[in-house]
Every structure is written in structure tokens, then in C-alpha cells.
Amino acid sequence: MITSTDIFTITNQKQFEKIALKVFRFQYENNPVYHEFCDFLKTDVQKVKSIIQIPFLPIQFFKSHSVVSNSNPVQATFTSSGTTGMTTSKHIVTDVSMYEESYRKGFSQFYGNIENYVILALLPSYLEREGSSLIYMVEDLIQLSNHSESGFYLNNHDELIKKLIDLDQAGQNVILIGVTYALLDLIEKSSFKLQNTIIMETGGMKGKRKEMIREELHEQLCHGFGVQAIHSEYGMTELLSQAYSLGEGVFECPSWMQILIRDTEDALSYVTEGKTGGINVIDLANINSCSFIATQDLGKKNANGTFEVLGRFDNSDIRGCNLMVL
Known part of the structure; x- marks a missing residue:
């Protein structure tokens, strides 16, 4: 069982990876939407040994599905803002603490x-x-x-x-x-x-x-x-953690959150530091919904782990989120 203590006391990359892999397996077993998504990608769960092998759920699933990893009572439902007529995201939270x-x-x-x-x-x-x-x-x-x-x-x-x-x-x-x-x-x-x-x-x-x-x-x-x-x-409706920038638009994550930058042409591969791509977020605080989310934001990651947000995918051509097939 993964506890909040495990998540909020991470101090190094090895610890982060170990807990992220545990969270991935827990969510594969307990989140029907994520399970189906991973199966669609033919993910062999036993062969996932590093965070770059973990499938990231496109953020739009929060608009069309209930993304939940347990059957506990709902304590809060957070919704995204949107203009009239837009479908908004729903983040069902079973443990608001x-x-x-x-x-x-x-x-x-x-x-x-x-x-x-x-x-x-x-x-x-x-x-x-x-x-x-x-x-x-x-x-x-x-x-x-x-x-x-x-x-x-x-x-x-x-x-x-x-x-x-x-x-x-x-x-x-x-x-x-x-x-x-x-x-x-x-x-x-x-x-x-x-x-x-x-x-x-x-x-x-x-x-x-x-x-x-x-x-x-x-x-x-x-x-x-x-x-x-x-x-x-x-931050965003679908996450339970925030990154902060103290200036110059350079963001840093708390120790239980990390970002990866995916290739805009191939959503299952990653680009090197300093190159622009789609932002994938690992938010381990999201253990009760989904901790691995492919956002519609564009950004780049720096060598020291900080990142910058450079814009959004054009909605008419969301190539980096081309996993929306379920």
C-alpha cells in the first residue's frame, strides 16, 4: 500500500522512480479507464521498469470519463473553466486531504x-x-x-x-x-x-x-x-500538485511531481533537454485518479530539471495527444 507519507517524503530520483512505478501498477489494477488505455497500447505491465515506459493518459479523458482509482465516496469534484458550450474537465477526488x-x-x-x-x-x-x-x-x-x-x-x-x-x-x-x-x-x-x-x-x-x-x-x-x-x-484541474516559477517563466516542481517532454510527432517517445514538445506530468499526489497525464501544453525541460511552458497545442491539430482513440 502506498501512503501519503511515501509520496510527500521523496528526497531523490531513485525514490521517486520506485514510488512512481508502484503507483503505476496500483492505478493499472484499480483505475478501469487507465487500465483500458494501457491495454489498448498493448502495455506489458511487467516489463515497465522505468518512468519513460509508463503510458500517459491524455488529459481530455477527464472530459469524457470518470478517472478514479478507488471506489471510496467522492469528497470533492473539481471542474475546469470553459466558455459556454465547451465540455469541461471533471476531477473526482475521493481523498481531499x-x-x-x-x-x-x-x-x-x-x-x-x-x-x-x-x-x-x-x-x-x-x-x-x-x-x-x-x-x-x-x-x-x-x-x-x-x-x-x-x-x-x-x-x-x-x-x-x-x-x-x-x-x-x-x-x-x-x-x-x-x-x-x-x-x-x-x-x-x-x-x-x-x-x-x-x-x-x-x-x-x-x-x-x-x-x-x-x-x-x-x-x-x-x-x-x-x-x-x-x-x-x-497547476490544473486534473492535477493535485502545482509547480511554481519565481521569475523568468522557469518552473520547478515539488519533489513528488515531475514533467517529461514528449515528441509532438510521436506521443510515445521523448525529446532531449532544451527541445520543445508536449508536457507530460507525473503527479504522485494524484494516486486516487491518474498520476500520469499527457497535457495539451507545449514546453521544454532544462538540464537542472526545471521547465518552461511555451504555449498550447492547436486544438485543430493535437498531434501530441493523438492517443485519443478509446
Whole structure:
């Protein structure tokens, strides 16, 4: 039996591989969707001896199937955002404590003690719908910060502007977590010279503005907020873990999460470091659904294990996810 202790105390690559292979076998036996997918690929489970031999489930399966690895009662169902008429992803969670432990430990690994920060959240498009895993996480982080000034903001930009300036001038450490378009709206209303504040964007224009390349976006945000770097969070509905970038769009995973870069022409093979391909995520916290997910994001991996997100596959030509055949 694989426990949360096994997963969240990984300290080296050998340990990671050993637990990942155990999780793979567990999910093959207990997740009917993943089992069928592996069988379709004619995977000989006994011959899978390294993580690069593990099949990665295309992320679109979360839109059409219940991807679950046990029969325990459902504790939460996280859903993706989507424009009207779009099919959204559903992540069925049978043990929400795994999610809580993952994001709490992940935050601590990159930022230290949460009680050292005021957490301000500007996440309008997420707040305005049900089932957001991001809102679940940020709400908990706000509570854990144990600070009366922490909280969510919707359209009350003037109040947020005043609070940001007051807290920053008082020398208080602040993290402002914001959806990209809302952060841009904020710096159009006011310019800042923040000394003690981390700006963390969670990505996405949500159809409110034209998409921008990261360099241009971060340059605008750095200028508007008066900060040296923009932090980013890389997570998604289908995962229970997040990678973080402390600047320059270079992401690092917590010790129980890794990414591989698959070939865009051949989804079952991998490209070398520094080359662009599709992002495959291993998220061992996802033990109760699927820990091996082929995303629709494009990226590249660096020699030190960090990675960059470079865009998304064009939906009309998702060659890297050409395993959607079941």
C-alpha cells in the first residue's frame, strides 16, 4: 500500500522512480479507464521498469470519463473553466486531504511559512463559478495565513489598490495571486512601486483580452507593479500538485511531481533537454485518479530539471495527444 507519507517524503530520483512505478501498477489494477488505455497500447505491465515506459493518459479523458482509482465516496469534484458550450474537465477526488497536503507542502517548499504573508487573491473568473480547485487552494491558504488582511477581491479594485499600497508601505510581506487579465486591469487603474509584495499570475485571459507571449506580459506586469520579477503557478484541474516559477517563466516542481517532454510527432517517445514538445506530468499526489497525464501544453525541460511552458497545442491539430482513440 502506498501512503501519503511515501509520496510527500521523496528526497531523490531513485525514490521517486520506485514510488512512481508502484503507483503505476496500483492505478493499472484499480483505475478501469487507465487500465483500458494501457491495454489498448498493448502495455506489458511487467516489463515497465522505468518512468519513460509508463503510458500517459491524455488529459481530455477527464472530459469524457470518470478517472478514479478507488471506489471510496467522492469528497470533492473539481471542474475546469470553459466558455459556454465547451465540455469541461471533471476531477473526482475521493481523498481531499491529499490535495490539501500537496499544496500546503508545495507552498512551504517554495515560500516558507504561510503565516509570514498576507494572501490577497484577485481571481474573478474562478470565483464566479463552482468547482474551482484553485479557489479551494487559495481559500485554504488565506485561512492558514492567519492574517485578518488576507482575502479575495472580485471587482472592488479601488479597495485592493489601497490595501496593496498600505500593506507594502507598512513592510508587510504580501502575495497577490491573480488571474492574468485581472492583474492587467489593476495596473491600468493604478501604477505601483511595491517593495514587499510578490505578484503571482495563474495564467489565462479567459477570453477577456488577447493572449500575450510571456515575456511581453511579464514586462508589462513588472512595470505596472514596480517589481523585479513575476511569479507564476502551474497547476490544473486534473492535477493535485502545482509547480511554481519565481521569475523568468522557469518552473520547478515539488519533489513528488515531475514533467517529461514528449515528441509532438510521436506521443510515445521523448525529446532531449532544451527541445520543445508536449508536457507530460507525473503527479504522485494524484494516486486516487491518474498520476500520469499527457497535457495539451507545449514546453521544454532544462538540464537542472526545471521547465518552461511555451504555449498550447492547436486544438485543430493535437498531434501530441493523438492517443485519443478509446
